[in-house]
Amino acid sequence: MKTVSSIVENYIKTKPFLLNALSLGIINLTSLSRNIMSELESEFGKEVKQGAVVMSLKRLTEELDFRLNHKINKVIKNIGEITVRSALTDYTFAVSETVLNKQAELISDINGFPDVFYTSSRGVNEINIVVSNTVNKLVDKHFSNEKLIQKLDNLASITVKLPKENIVIPGIYYFIFQRLAWEGIIINEVISTSNEFTILVSEEQVDVAFKVIKDLKN
Numbered sequence: 362m363k364t365v366s367s368i369v370e371n372y373i374k375t376k377p378f379l380l381n382a383l384s385l386g387i388i389n390l391t392s393l394s395r396n397i398m399s400e401l402e403s404e405f406g407k408e409v410k411q412g413a414v415v416m417s418l419k420r421l422t423e424e425l426d427f428r429l430n431h432k433i434n435k436v437i438k439n440i441g442e443i444t445v446r447s448a449l450t451d452y453t454f455a456v457s458e459t460v461l462n463k464q465a466e467l468i469s470d471i472n473g474f475p476d477v478f479y480t481s482s483r484g485v486n487e488i489n490i491v492v493s494n495t496v497n498k499l500v501d502k503h504f505s506n507e508k509l510i511q512k513l514d515n516l517a518s519i520t521v522k523l524p525k526e527n528i529v530i531p532g533i534y535y536f537i538f539q540r541l542a543w544e545g546i547i548i549n550e551v552i553s554t555s556n557e558f559t560i561l562v563s564e565e566q567v568d569v570a571f572k573v574i575k576d577l578k579n
Contacts (some may be wrong), residue, residue, distance in 0.1 A: 368404050369417040372397060383422050390418045433536050437577045441522030445571055446478045447564055449516040450497050451550055452490045455508040460488055467503045471496050478518065480559060482552050489550060491518070491561060513549055517567035520559040521574060528555060540577065546570045 373380050382388050394414040402409050454460055464481065471477050471492070478493045487510060492500055494514065527533045541548065541560075546569060550561040562570050 363405060365401075365405065365409055365413045366417040366420065368401055369414060370421055372401060372404070373418075373421060383418070386422065390415050390422070394418060432530055433532055436524055436526050436530050436533055437536065439524040439526075440574070440578050441524070442520075443522075443571065443574060444520040445517060445567060446493075446520075447517040447567065448494045449478060449491055449518055449561065450494045450500075451511075451513040451516055451561055452492075452500055452504070452509065453511040454488050454490070454504055455510055456483070456486055456488055457507060460504075460507055463503045463507060464488070464490070467499060470499050470503070480518075480552055489552075491516075491550065491552070513561075515564050516549060516561045517564045518559050518561050519567065519571055519574060520557060522557045525556055534558070537574065537577065540573050541570060544569055544573050546573065 373383065379388070379393075391411075394411050398409060398411060398414065401414060467490075468479070471479055474496065476493075477496055478491070479496075481488065481490045483489070490500065521537075523533065538548070546562055546566050548560050548562060550559075552559045552561075560570070
């Protein structure tokens with residue numbers, strides 16, 4: 362059975378930025394209720410009292426303050442080392458029968474360069490390789506017969522070490538990426554392991570992105 366509270370909650374959940382703003386307590390609930398009344402009444406199928414919407418929003422805000430701020434902030438404040446690397450190139454190749462062999466050859470070559478950045482991930486149809494631009498020629502050589510889907514230069518990486526609790530608290534990545542989105546940061550790639558993740562951004566935006574993530578700890 363639909364209730365005003367359930368309709369309000371479902372509506373807010375479909376608006377990520379509004380959801381976060383509510384959790385921060387920076388929205389006038391009366392004004393918000395007035396703006397969303399017509400949509401809520403359409404969903405509910407009958408007239409809805411504005412006071413009931415305001416009360417539902419108030420309850421939801423209090424719940425969000427606990428679910429998002431208390432639990433997530435406890436993990437965010439324990440973020441570990443944040444590492445930045447610049448002068449990177451991001452390659453995306455189509456998956457083929459030979460692409461993994463080419464990747465193995467590349468790894469063998471760059472093992473002799475201890476300071477070179479290298480990371481890779483594989484999807485269903487694509488394989489992604491990120492390297493220091495000093496070894497671009499090696500990538501170009503080994504993958505010359507592979508289908509190049511995309512190549513992005515002048516990138517930087519930010520690697521964040523997360524506390525182990527991140528795997529049992531929902532919303533950690535959402536919380537971080539939403540803050541980055543608020544600042545207009547374009548994330549070119551996301552590569553993660555169990556307790557750390559790496560994002561690739563343009564070198565022009567890396568300082569802002571680093572500050573956003575660092576400030577989350579404060």
